[in-house]
Amino acid sequence: xxxxxxxxxxxxxxxxxxxxxxxxxxxxxxxxxxxxxxxxxxxxxxxxxxxxxxxxxxxxxxxxxxxxxxxxxxxxxxxxxxxxxxxxxxxxxxxxxxxxxxxxxxxxxxxxxxxxxxxxxxxxxxxxxxxxxxxxxxxxxxxxxxxxxxxxxxxxxxxxxxxxxxxxxxxxxxxxxxxxxxxxxxxxxxxxxxxxxxxxxxxxxxxxxxxxxxxxxxxxxxxxxxxxxxxxxxxxxxxxxxxxxxxxxxxxxxxxxxxxxxxxxxxxxxxxxxxxxxxxxxxxxxxxxxxxxxxxxxxxxxxxxxxxxxxxxxxxxxxxxxxxxxxxxxxxxxxxxxx
Amino acid sequence: xxxxxxxxxxxxxxxxxxxxxxxxxxxxxxxxxxxxxxxxxxxxxxxxxxxxxxxxxxxxxxxxxxxxxxxxxxxxxxxxxxxxxxxxxxxxxxxxxxxxxxxxxxxxxxxxxxxxxxxxxxxxxxxxxxxxxxxxxxxxxxxxxxxxxxxxxxxxxxxxxxxxxxxxxxxxxxxxxxxxxxxxxxxxxxxxxxxxxxxxxxxxxxxxxxxxxxxxxxxxxxxxxxxxxxxxxxxxxxxxxxxxxxxxxxxxxxxxxxxxxxxxxxxxxxxxxxxxxxxxxxxxxxxxxxxxxxxxxxxxxxxxxxxxxxxxxxxxxxxxxxxxxxxxxxxxxxxxxxx
DNA sequence: CACGAGTGAGAGAGCGCTCTCTCACTCGTA
DNA sequence: TACGAGTGAGAGAGCGCTCTCTCACTCGTG
Numbered sequence: 001x002x003x004x005x006x007x008x009x010x011x012x013x014x015x016x017x018x019x020x021x022x023x024x025x026x027x028x029x030x031x032x033x034x035x036x037x038x039x040x041x042x043x044x045x046x047x048x049x050x051x052x053x054x055x056x057x058x059x060x061x062x063x064x065x066x067x068x069x070x071x072x073x074x075x076x077x078x079x080x081x082x083x084x085x086x087x088x089x090x091x092x093x094x095x096x097x098x099x100x101x102x103x104x105x106x107x108x109x110x111x112x113x114x115x116x117x118x119x120x121x122x123x124x125x126x127x128x129x130x131x132x133x134x135x136x137x138x139x140x141x142x143x144x145x146x147x148x149x150x151x152x153x154x155x156x157x158x159x160x161x162x163x164x165x166x167x168x169x170x171x172x173x174x175x176x177x178x179x180x181x182x183x184x185x186x187x188x189x190x191x192x193x194x195x196x197x198x199x200x201x202x203x204x205x206x207x208x209x210x211x212x213x214x215x216x217x218x219x220x221x222x223x224x225x226x227x228x229x230x231x232x233x234x235x236x237x238x239x240x241x242x243x244x245x246x247x248x249x250x251x252x253x254x255x256x257x258x259x260x261x262x263x264x265x266x267x268x269x270x271x272x273x274x275x276x277x278x279x280x281x282x283x284x285x286x287x288x289x290x291x292x293x294x295x296x297x298x299x300x301x302x303x304x305x306x307x308x309x310x311x312x313x314x315x316x317x318x319x320x321x322x323x324x325x326x327x328x329x330x331x332x333x334x335x336x337x338x339x
Numbered sequence: 340x341x342x343x344x345x346x347x348x349x350x351x352x353x354x355x356x357x358x359x360x361x362x363x364x365x366x367x368x369x370x371x372x373x374x375x376x377x378x379x380x381x382x383x384x385x386x387x388x389x390x391x392x393x394x395x396x397x398x399x400x401x402x403x404x405x406x407x408x409x410x411x412x413x414x415x416x417x418x419x420x421x422x423x424x425x426x427x428x429x430x431x432x433x434x435x436x437x438x439x440x441x442x443x444x445x446x447x448x449x450x451x452x453x454x455x456x457x458x459x460x461x462x463x464x465x466x467x468x469x470x471x472x473x474x475x476x477x478x479x480x481x482x483x484x485x486x487x488x489x490x491x492x493x494x495x496x497x498x499x500x501x502x503x504x505x506x507x508x509x510x511x512x513x514x515x516x517x518x519x520x521x522x523x524x525x526x527x528x529x530x531x532x533x534x535x536x537x538x539x540x541x542x543x544x545x546x547x548x549x550x551x552x553x554x555x556x557x558x559x560x561x562x563x564x565x566x567x568x569x570x571x572x573x574x575x576x577x578x579x580x581x582x583x584x585x586x587x588x589x590x591x592x593x594x595x596x597x598x599x600x601x602x603x604x605x606x607x608x609x610x611x612x613x614x615x616x617x618x619x620x621x622x623x624x625x626x627x628x629x630x631x632x633x634x635x636x637x638x639x640x641x642x643x644x645x646x647x648x649x650x651x652x653x654x655x656x657x658x659x660x661x662x663x664x665x666x667x668x669x670x671x672x673x674x675x676x677x678x
Numbered sequence: 679c680a681c682g683a684g685t686g687a688g689a690g691a692g693c694g695c696t697c698t699c700t701c702a703c704t705c706g707t708a
Numbered sequence: 709t710a711c712g713a714g715t716g717a718g719a720g721a722g723c724g725c726t727c728t729c730t731c732a733c734t735c736g737t738g
Contacts, residue, residue, distance in 0.1 A: 010467070055462060055465050055466040055467075056466065057402070057466070057467060058398075058466055058467060058468050059397075059398045059399075059401040059402040059407070059467070060398075060402050062398040063396070063398040063399050063402055068398070070447070077433070077436075089429065090428065090429055093448070094416070094450070097416075097448065097450050101450075101452075101459070104459075106447055106449075106463070106468070107447065107448050107449075108409070108445055108446065108447050108448075109432070109436065109446050109447075109448045110445075110446075111433070111436050111440075113440075120440070120443075123394060124445070126394050127394040127395065127396070127397055128349070128394075128396060128397065128398070129397050129445070232630070261630070265630075291571070291600070291604075293632070
């Protein structure tokens, strides 16, 4: 049966003006909070608005203002990663949503899948459906952000874009976090410190590996590297490989908590005690980290803050303000039991 | 510095018409795929469109068509539950997005937080920003869906709304799933089968508990109930209580995987072996279920299908078609090691 | 008392598109 | 050859709102 659209003629500015005995312009002024309306008239208008249940028509409004008051968040949709139990995206979404809500803006969510998805997003943004676009966790040197920016569309990315063309971005201090982690391991006297890196076409993967290398460099330790793709399975596999490569390693820095969980399972199966035989440190501090066996020492990144700042920067950019080309959020080491 | 809006005068229908040497109406016909245009003219127009990089202005279009081609998905935003590592929402979002993308519609995400959030959502929908609204996992007898439906806005909910006023909904076969789970436990000769129920103001919590009671009723077993709120912690706590209440229980049906994980931890700590001493069955089959200790036997619900169907129904409703007032998706028992 | 500044409200021109109505023209048929 | 049906394209009226311009009116001041 279905609750079909009863139509319910929505009142227009005109109707309200008629009822309040003023002009359309005055109603518009009242509705938009212009200061140049006499209080008495304002009240009359507001009453009419209430009585008629008037709500402005957004299409008509944006037709003339050239704004839509909504912003797009583009997420890569790679089935396995996005929305696995990695909690990154939900938290980013929450942060973005909070910030936008406070500014009374709407969030349009776009999952960029295949190439077609790319096209669609570009057309959508260029078509002026939104006032700006946020990109989260781009894969590699995606040309889309720069392309949109060149079209004059406000764009902010999460994670430094790899291409030449800069768009403003916000990211966390990957290198600093890794430094804390590796420093912690060194302090505890670990000597053979390996790493499980993330995918090398994503900025987070790249920077965390670079951070690991930099942190070890000072200590004359040799680096031992395996590469995963941020999934639990890849963490397990990478750990197996590391144990093959260097059975005597006594610590691993893993570039994500999910991979760290996989690594912990491999270690357990291999009969290594954590942290006694092998210390493990992850990265992210998702909820999972508190429930691994043993609970995971990890580098916390303020995920939903990324979302908030991302949206905040975009709002400012769209408002015509100048924003800093990069905002780097701090990371911190959360010490639990795995290291 | 900021990549500021260079403006980049966007061409209008008029400009395209001028260039192609036809009228605005004809360009509109071509752009919207009307069949009554001579192929030669169509080509000329399309060339002009391409050369000018014309993209229709959505605000102008919806001003006259009264459509926006976008739909809202409303999720409750209770910090702890939403976007915890419960994977429900991400999967629903993905499903909804897929379905909408195929229809070339956009997804506007709204997190309903406080009462203010409610207001905002109502105003937004009534304002005509979207062509329809989906609600996922309403808390209790939320009046919003019915209120919007009464205003003539197409609405579909996930999970049967509790109020009197029906809106079309899609849900999974909770009772059937629970029946499979309890049946499995009975078959294996379990005699004292407890349950950890979900919150009793959510339809999923209510129906799964009712299903448990119904399934036991035939078997002359006594029901043993503790209530959680779908979080891992509440699962742990509920399990502790159950062990206190009836130390000799030999099976638990838990209304969510996350709570089941909590329950497993409590059992482990209490020295009970799973499944030897106590069999555990969860509900949801989120990714976590494959990684618990031991891997969790659980009732799978096709989460992203819920999203797809939700969106599909809404699209149909918004298109003026009649839809069935309820769609129930099947559940199935996934047997792993915990029972 | 006259004048100019300041204030509050209305008139009216669009914003870019769709869609109905109208009309010119091409055929097929008697 | 004449007529009616069918087809393809243009004219033009809005959709509901914002915003500039204009104007009437009220004061304060010289």
